[in-house]
Amino acid sequence: MTNRNLLFGSIALVVVAAAFAAVFGVWWASASGESADVRKTREEVSTAGSAAVATLTSLDFTDVDATYQRFLDVSTGSVHDDYAKNQEDFKKRIRDAKVVTTAAVRETAVTDVNLQKKVATIMVVVDTTVKESDKAPTTKRLRIEAALDQTDNGWKVNALRQVPYSAAQQ
Template identity: 30%
Template sequence: MTRPNRPTRERKPPPTRLALLAALLLAAGFAAWSSADWYAAAHDERVAYSRQRDAALDAAEQGVRNLNTLDHAELEQGLALWEESATGELLKELKGSRAEFTRQVRSARTATSARVLSGALTELDDRAGRARAMVAVRITVRTPDRKSAVKDSRMLTELTRTGGGWKLSALGQAPLGDPGTTGGEAPDEEAGSR
């Protein structure tokens, strides 16, 4: 006896396979979109500029900290760190004054440390590789008799980008003015009324 031919039904994939396929397509689309977005951000000039700005400010703050820290017990390491933080004319000055610094610090037997309070980049010329910053720092000097003196200071820095990153090329004290004055003389009231 022969069996009657039954019509064959088309097999549909189970619903879980469809859901898995849809999820896979969504994931692939998201990966393509985020890759394109990442590539665009990585090659955006504004992002590169902000990285240089952050690197210059970090170098200014670290350089000010380094050049205001020196312990008589670790003098050679401290002076080497000074020179690693500098370039150009500032580096020449530090190298030229190294013997004098060594003599003074060994004689005084002091330990100076610095802590950066704040910093701000005031100028950045990314193409020329130059920057300027102002850094507020708290300097503590300890004497051999364990007395400490603390001084807050504002330092103006100039930086130059080198093969080893941003380095200080000039360092000086920011002028401190009387916050109650505008820098000029008070106007003569009589002259103003004539």
Template identity: 30%
Template sequence: MARERTEPTRTARARARNPLVVAAMALAVCAAGAAGWGGWQRYDAAHDDAASFAQAREDALAAGEQAVQNMNTLDHRTLEKGLDSWEESTTGDLRRQLVDGRDAFAKQIAEAKTVSTAKVLSGAVTELDQRAGRAGVMVALRVTVTAPKGEPAVKESRLLGSLTRTAEGWKLSALGQAPVGSTAG
């Protein structure tokens, strides 16, 4: 009977000494450790304030560029749709000004029969305060205005916009021309 007990013990010891078994166990332990480390790193990155801030910047920039483009695009043939787009892109005092002046502006555009299209060339977030829900953007764009007669007029400009976070996302709350200065001394 003593022999029966020693046989399985010898087999177990022989397996434990087998270099392939030892290597497989070591690799399994390393793989489990790497998986745990990778999971922790992924969790940590997903809950990192820097990642959240970067996403907020991207969201603000995308909304700001789209809003500035919307505000510089208007076709007299689809005037109501274009003015609705302006109102949907804005909030606060800027939106109130657009709503209050909508009829007069619509009349001017309908009489002029112009079509303006804007293309964003580049944009940047100039400031971001996530807690207060405010952001600033600078957008460079090319605006083409086509009148019923004559050649289209093309103008490139830089605009500064203020954004406010609303329940629907970032909206333009102010828009103005960026100052152009001279760096010559």
């Protein structure tokens, strides 16, 4: 009988220990990780933000109106207002430059997301290839920080700035 009681007692202790481990494991995982909403939003911000930065760093002097409309489509706030306000000047500068610039995003990092304020910040590494009429194409790597707002039409860029590389960072 004693061995039998010892066996049942051991099984009961294992069950109780497993239950505690499960409960505390769930608490620990939920406390240390992001919520599903934040993870989903970070993915949305990364996808939309990197596409918007690629759009805003690409231009084609042979199709200025479409290029310019894409700029307006991916921007909001002061960036959008600046493009809208200076439309003819921007278009003239694009035509006069006579270049085609294409951007390829290499890496994107979401550095901040605020679900309540519906804002986010990303850092994007983008290679821009510039083709001037009769010259060989040149490629330049840029590091760009973009602030985004969540609008009714998705995430859009409201601020953009180039972040310089330093010798220590390369």
